[in-house]
Amino acid sequence: MEQWNDKRYHNLNFELRQQFGKKMVKLSLDGGFTCPNRDGTLSEKGCVFCSERGSGDFAGEANSPVSTQINDQIELLRGKWPNVGYLGYLQNFTNTYGSMGRLQNLYREILSDTRIEGLVIATRADCLEEEVITLLETLSRETFLWVELGIQSIHASTRDWMNRHEDLDQAMAMIDRLQSCGIRVVIHLILGLPGESREEMIESVKVVGNLHPWGMKLHLLHIMTKTPLAQWYREHPFDMMEKETYIDLLVDCLAQLPPESTIHRLTGDAPRDRLIAPKWAVRKRLILNGVDRELRQRNLWQGKNWTGSKRVWKFNG
Numbered sequence: 001m002e003q004w005n006d007k008r009y010h011n012l013n014f015e016l017r018q019q020f021g022k023k024m025v026k027l028s029l030d031g032g033f034t035c036p037n038r039d040g041t042l043s044e045k046g047c048v049f050c051s052e053r054g055s056g057d058f059a060g061e062a063n064s065p066v067s068t069q070i071n072d073q074i075e076l077l078r079g080k081w082p083n084v085g086y087l088g089y090l091q092n093f094t095n096t097y098g099s100m101g102r103l104q105n106l107y108r109e110i111l112s113d114t115r116i117e118g119l120v121i122a123t124r125a126d127c128l129e130e131e132v133i134t135l136l137e138t139l140s141r142e143t144f145l146w147v148e149l150g151i152q153s154i155h156a157s158t159r160d161w162m163n164r165h166e167d168l169d170q171a172m173a174m175i176d177r178l179q180s181c182g183i184r185v186v187i188h189l190i191l192g193l194p195g196e197s198r199e200e201m202i203e204s205v206k207v208v209g210n211l212h213p214w215g216m217k218l219h220l221l222h223i224m225t226k227t228p229l230a231q232w233y234r235e236h237p238f239d240m241m242e243k244e245t246y247i248d249l250l251v252d253c254l255a256q257l258p259p260e261s262t263i264h265r266l267t268g269d270a271p272r273d274r275l276i277a278p279k280w281a282v283r284k285r286l287i288l289n290g291v292d293r294e295l296r297q298r299n300l301w302q303g304k305n306w307t308g309s310k311r312v313w314k315f316n317g
């Protein structure tokens with residue numbers, strides 16, 4: 001049986017401690033971007049679940065310089081975690097959707113702060129031009145870098161429903177492309193999307209797992225105020241998973257994933273006052289403890305049922 005410290009899954013905390021020798025904390029920074037799925041290039045509506053902050057509700061203020069955001073966040077976190085390292089996390093909207101000059105200046109400004117030891121860039125797979133990939137490759141040789149890409153579901157009807165406006169095959173090819181360049185990729189999937197069966201959710205996990213991503217985020221679908229999904233839910237109420245069902249599903253998903261992939265998230269992260277459903281989702285510790293317990297009881301661990309081919313990536317930096 002594989003084990004990562006006290007967990008039966010390859011958790012991010014374990015991985016970053018291996019890399020840095022200490023706990024690392026991500027500082028959520030707002031680079032002031034928008035998204036082609038919101039500015040009218042592809043659509044004006046955005047993905048159905050996307051909040052007004054572009055799925056980055058804990059980020060600093062977009063109108064503050066990034067250096068101020070870094071200072072503010074470190075100040076906030078210092079009391080809770082006095083001896084940690086920091087990664088800059090461009091989380092909300094599409095953080096490669098801008099001119100090369102703008103991207104270079106922003107990434108370099110973040111990395112010029114000596115307290116920042118790595119960079120995380122969330123974006124869309126269709127917003128990675130050749131020259132942006134070259135820039136990311138260069139940066140990944142200089143610092144610990146990963147790119148986050150949302151896939152959410154592999155199922156065409158769900159992707160249409162969520163207004164994703166993204167070609168799945170191209171997105172999957174981009175994941176391979178980035179990892180071939182030595183750039184770590186973290187893929188987001190959402191569990192609990194309406195109309196998807198348990199088998200379909202596990203299929204998404206298996207297909208994405210076959211790409212052998214460096215990291216995975218498994219999100220529980222959250223319905224949050226001020227999103228298109230909130231209105232859709234009012235008009236088309238549907239049953240959301242109970243906590244126990246979700247934990248049971250997560251455990252099966254983990255068993256299907258390659259053991260090398262780092263697990264960055266097993267729940268969601270919504271501000272309490274904005275969460276409409278499911279209400280139990282705010283109790284993250286209960287969910288994570290439930291996963292640990294269920295893995296033990298069923299004698300499962302990440303990769304136990306993994307049948308994909310072995311791929312070993314060589315990452316830069």
Ligand code: SF4
Pocket residue numbers: 035036037038045046047050051054055092093094124150
């Ligand atoms: S791609 Fe990301 S930022 Fe753009 S609408 Fe979808 S979730 Fe929001």
